Amino acid sequence: xxxxxxxxxxxxxxxxxxxxxxxxxxxxxxxxxxxxxxxxxxxxxxxxxxxxxxxxxxxxxxxxxxxxxxxxxxxxxxxxxxxxxxxxxxxxxxxxxxxxxxxxxxxxxxxxxxxxxxxxxxxxxxxxxxxxxxxxxxxxxxxxxxxxxxxxxxxxxxxxxxxxxxxxxxxxxxxxxxxxxxxxxxxxxxxxxxxxxxxxxxxxxxxxxxxxxxxxxxxxxxxxxxxxxxxxxxxxxxxxxxxxxxxxxxxxxxxxxxxxxxxxxxxxxxxxxxxxxxxxxxxxxxxxxxxxxxxxxxxxxxxxxxxxxxxxxx
Amino acid sequence: xxxxxxxxxxxxxxxxxxxxxxxxxxxxxxxxxxxxxxxxxxxxxxxxxxxxxxxxxxxxxxxxxxxxxxxxxxxxxxxxxxxxxxxxxxxxxxxxxxxxxxxxxxxxxxxxxxxxxxxxxxxxxxxxxxxxxxxxxxxxxxxxxxxxxxxxxxxxxxxxxxxxxxxxxxxxxxxxxxxxxxxxxxxxxxxxxxxxxxxxxxxxxxxxxxxxxxxxxxxxxxxxxxxxxxxxxxxxxxxxxxxxxxxxxxxxxxxxxxxxxxxxxxxxxxxxxxxxxxxxxxxxxxxxxxxxxxxxxxxxxxxxx
Numbered sequence: 001x002x003x004x005x006x007x008x009x010x011x012x013x014x015x016x017x018x019x020x021x022x023x024x025x026x027x028x029x030x031x032x033x034x035x036x037x038x039x040x041x042x043x044x045x046x047x048x049x050x051x052x053x054x055x056x057x058x059x060x061x062x063x064x065x066x067x068x069x070x071x072x073x074x075x076x077x078x079x080x081x082x083x084x085x086x087x088x089x090x091x092x093x094x095x096x097x098x099x100x101x102x103x104x105x106x107x108x109x110x111x112x113x114x115x116x117x118x119x120x121x122x123x124x125x126x127x128x129x130x131x132x133x134x135x136x137x138x139x140x141x142x143x144x145x146x147x148x149x150x151x152x153x154x155x156x157x158x159x160x161x162x163x164x165x166x167x168x169x170x171x172x173x174x175x176x177x178x179x180x181x182x183x184x185x186x187x188x189x190x191x192x193x194x195x196x197x198x199x200x201x202x203x204x205x206x207x208x209x210x211x212x213x214x215x216x217x218x219x220x221x222x223x224x225x226x227x228x229x230x231x232x233x234x235x236x237x238x239x240x241x242x243x244x245x246x247x248x249x250x251x252x253x254x255x256x257x258x259x260x261x262x263x264x265x266x267x268x269x270x271x272x273x274x275x276x277x278x279x280x281x282x283x284x285x286x287x288x289x290x291x292x293x294x295x296x297x298x299x300x301x302x303x304x305x306x307x308x309x310x311x312x313x314x
Numbered sequence: 315x316x317x318x319x320x321x322x323x324x325x326x327x328x329x330x331x332x333x334x335x336x337x338x339x340x341x342x343x344x345x346x347x348x349x350x351x352x353x354x355x356x357x358x359x360x361x362x363x364x365x366x367x368x369x370x371x372x373x374x375x376x377x378x379x380x381x382x383x384x385x386x387x388x389x390x391x392x393x394x395x396x397x398x399x400x401x402x403x404x405x406x407x408x409x410x411x412x413x414x415x416x417x418x419x420x421x422x423x424x425x426x427x428x429x430x431x432x433x434x435x436x437x438x439x440x441x442x443x444x445x446x447x448x449x450x451x452x453x454x455x456x457x458x459x460x461x462x463x464x465x466x467x468x469x470x471x472x473x474x475x476x477x478x479x480x481x482x483x484x485x486x487x488x489x490x491x492x493x494x495x496x497x498x499x500x501x502x503x504x505x506x507x508x509x510x511x512x513x514x515x516x517x518x519x520x521x522x523x524x525x526x527x528x529x530x531x532x533x534x535x536x537x538x539x540x541x542x543x544x545x546x547x548x549x550x551x552x553x554x555x556x557x558x559x560x561x562x563x564x565x566x567x568x569x570x571x572x573x574x575x576x577x578x579x580x581x582x583x584x585x586x587x588x589x590x591x592x593x594x595x596x597x598x599x600x601x602x603x604x605x606x607x608x609x610x611x612x613x614x615x616x617x618x619x
Contacts, residue, residue: 305558
């Protein structure tokens with residue numbers, strides 16, 4: 001936990017913000033890797049596994065972020081989000097469907113009355129290289145079309161150049177444009193180079209008002225990794241201890257198997273605590289993960305190994 | 315100083331060995347063959363394999379249902395690449411297997427003789443027949459489409475063409491009695507047409523199959539096209555028969571389990587091969603060994619206008 005108590009004016013200037021972020025204790029990189037690797041060896045089986053799979057399904061942000069996305073594809077994804085396995089109505093719906101801003105209206109219409117939220121990436125996703133005015137209008141349009149969650153990207157260029165104040169102000173401005181919609185701040189950890197930077201970016205985003213901090217866009221490799229997620233989970237845990245506000249975490253990109261998903265759940269429970277084992281505070285950004293979760297669920301309930309021929313192609 | 319020297323000299327004399335120790339024989343560890351590699355069973359188990367007269371030959375890996383699961387994943391991953399090769403190239407690779415097997419003829423004669431307890435003469439016949447069987451199916455590889463496919467006459471302005479395509483992943487229970495020729499006779503026809511295979515070797519005589527895996531691994535056969543498991547047929551077969559990502563099931567070595575396995579395979583509409591009566595491996599193999607694991611695709615193509 002950082003020793004520095006946040007003064008109300010940490011963001012008063014770039015200098016004060018820089019002093020605060022660089023005053024955070026450094027991350028023990030080897031320790032973080034070791035701890036994540038050690039927690040990945042936990043064995044979760046039978047009824048615990050069944051529970052974990054259902055929880056993981058409820059945490060999925062079913063995502064399609066391709067240039068080739070069509071309204072038809074978003075509609076079929078919406079149907080899948082509401083009823084992941086048409087043959088088994090006991091499968092819970094996923095948390096949200098995540099699309100580009102221009103397809104929000106289609107997703108909102110398709111998901112009416114299903115309880116599944118619509119999330120939209122905004123702010124010139126994935127690079128974030130646009131003027132602030134464009135980013136804000138991007139956000140306002142998505143919110144006006146009915147998105148209840150906004151996934152924004154931070155300006156990594158400004159962050160790496162040490163212009164923390166610019167990053168902070170942008171998050172505050174986008175949060176304002178969200179007008180009540182949940183704001184997830186994508187740090188794009190694959191471009192932040194060090195775990196120290198991940199910790200700084202996490203604290204920066206949380207102080208600026210993020211409701212969620214998210215690892216990656218999925219367009220940069222490496223995307224989400226367990227050690228990076230561990231560093232971010234420590235940050236939200238400590239931020240809660242400091243301020244009493246719980247911020248969520250969303251690893252995204254590269255999570256493809258049930259085994260990976262369960263490892264993240266173990267990480268959440270052991271690092272942040274059981275309070276975060278809730279779709280309101282932890283999400284998994286994924287597209288192909290859902291089919292594997294469904295296949296593992298079928299294996300548990302029938303005892304027979306499932307095959308992809310019996311599930312949708314997304 | 316001088317005393318020390320003397321003591322040291324005496325100690326050296328005492329340590330001098332009476333004779334050179336006999337060389338320790340380096341024995342082969344028989345493992346599984348999955349995804350082109352030779353892993354042990356994930357369960358860590360093994361079981362003793364003996365010759366028919368009770369002599370201990372080696373310990374073989376005792377595969378578990380999770381090994382079967384991993385083998386299916388490997389076979390599925392290899393399918394797209396294998397079916398994407400030209401039939402001619404598959405034939406070349408099968409012929410290469412025959413060449414590699416021929417080069418290790420003496421080793422296989424020893425293994426087959428030890429496994430079956432028969433004389434060297436009949437083992438030699440079996441190995442030669444196994445080499446010839448690879449050549450037989452190498453030739454079939456780019457000819458099966460002409461035999462199993464057709465240009466169909468239809469009453470309309472269309473070309474109507476039927477072509478055979480492989481089913482996908484085929485689980486093969488290799489015959490229990492014939493560890494090499496029988497094994498080759500069930501595996502070669504499956505992969506010649508473009509399927510990939512998960513093979514459960516003979517339970518009592520698994521060793522020649524694993525040595526054959528060394529031949530497959532050095533024959534340009536892509537990893538995962540043939541995966542070989544050793545262990546209890548009764549433990550592995552039900553998992554493979556019910557697995558939803560397996561498209562075909564060869565029950566040749568199933569024995570008394572066959573009816574039950576065929577039933578369980580029906581739930582996922584697998585192609586099932588259940589030879590009755592037991593095949594004679596020395597005889598000319600029936601074409602059904604290949605056609606059973608093929609699907610027919612028919613294309614209508616308009617002529618003219």
